[in-house]
Ligand SMILES: NC(=O)C1=CN([C@@H]2O[C@H](COP(=O)(O)OP(=O)(O)OC[C@H]3O[C@@H](n4cnc5c(N)ncnc54)[C@H](O)[C@@H]3O)[C@@H](O)[C@H]2O)C=CC1
């Protein structure tokens with residue numbers, strides 16, 4: 001086990017329900033093979049269905065490059081799932097005796113170096129690891145549903161868990177796009193579920209007392225606090241509620257409310273009558289919409305929220321910052337983006353058409369082409385040594401002219417690629433021609449021709465291209481010397497007339 005470098009090719013999964021299958025999807029989408037063991041007869045169908053949903057969600061979440069997928073394999077036995085596994089994630093039902101029994105068997109079958117993580121929502125790791133031969137490699141990795149979209153994972157070690165295990169597993173989870181919250185002090189329910197349970201308990205009490213229905217309770221969250229929780233949580237939000245004086249004033253004003261009776265509610269008895277009432281109100285609330293359809297709605301909303309948060313501030317905010325960091329780490333890994341092939345082909349952008357890029361005509365709307373071509377230009381500039389650091393140091397290239405042609409249609413979810421030909425360059429100018437195609441296809445869907453001028457951004461005027469960048473441009477042009485000049489290069493916008 002070695003910190004950041006831990007990239008298990010093969011991950012064993014024990015238990016393939018809602019959570020196990022969700023983990024399998026996240027592993028596969030990150031390029032790891034997931035070998036899943038679950039004795040239930042529908043485990044394959046469920047895992048494949050969840051992978052399909054996850055794949056669709058990721059294509060929308062990250063229209064940029066994704067790592068090449070790993071394989072989803074279904075094992076017939078526990079031994080088969082663990083064979084050659086470099087990491088194991090246990091997602092059995094929340095029954096301590098069952099978990100202890102199966103974890104003991106997993107521990108006996110695996111070499112001591114393989115970390116074992118449990119998805120338990122609240123069982124104490126010290127108790128789960130007690131009977132293991134190698135308790136130091138056991139840790140809780142508690143995810144949130146849907147595992148393939150929500151970044152949070154709580155890591156909680158037991159008394160015998162080694163720091164190395166916690167760090168190794170945390171680094172692995174980060175590498176697959178998750179936000180790790182270390183639970184420093186072992187406690188039932190860890191951190192997040194204690195908060196969720198407090199709200200859930202109050203909700204059950206309000207239903208029992210006839211104060212509100214399941215639908216009203218959900219409205220109480222989703223039209224108000226739920227929106228702000230998704231990026232600020234409770235404490236930052238309440239800091240703002242305290243005005244300029246912040247949390248101290250908030251506590252002075254609302255702290256005394258802790259003594260009022262409504263802050264001390266207890267959990268209601270989960271009687272058959274209460275269960276019936278909650279279940280039937282929930283059925284009525286769902287209004288016949290299936291669980292599958294609700295999951296689709298949930299995924300669509302989560303993708304859009306996380307993508308929106310990714311655009312807040314310079315680096316994205318909350319889950320949006322996690323997404324941006326993940327995309328940056330994976331940039332260029334999956335595809336040949338930014339690379340020059342032996343024949344001089346420069347792949348400058350690769351990604352997937354996002355649903356919010358589609359217009360009323362049912363295909364990718366025009367300004368998104370300019371966005372993609374603009375990002376392709378940025379990638380070309382990075383290749384020639386004029387990327388972000390270069391701009392931060394005071395120089396840049398500005399686009400002064402663009403000619404876009406729309407030749408075909410890009411549709412929702414389509415993987416698309418941009419290739420760039422450097423047509424010309426001189427002491428101050430760079431002349432680019434981009435061609436956008438469906439990935440793996442040669443037929444252009446759109447092209448863009450741009451003239452860029454090198455500038456001294458501090459002085460606010462054009463400037464000579466420095467030697468290092470000019471040399472990189474010359475090398476690229478030499479590599480592309482055998483490429484045919486695109487037939488549309490230099491074309492103006494004209495309306496052809498019949499003779
Ligand atoms: N459902 C949720 O929202 C969350 C659940 N968790 C935790 O994840 C774990 C799994 O929960 P879910 O996936 O919701 O439960 P689930 O009931 O959907 O799945 C459990 C799966 O384990 C399988 N299983 C039973 N005995 C087995 C055995 N001996 N070997 C292999 N597989 C076996 C079952 O066939 C079932 O498919 C629990 O510890 C739970 O607390 C964590 C986060 C969220």
Ligand SMILES: C[N+](C)(C)CC(=O)CC(=O)[O-]
Pocket residue numbers: 121143144145193196
């Ligand atoms: C209900 N639950 C305790 C299993 C929930 C979780 O553990 C996390 C989640 O996804 O809400």
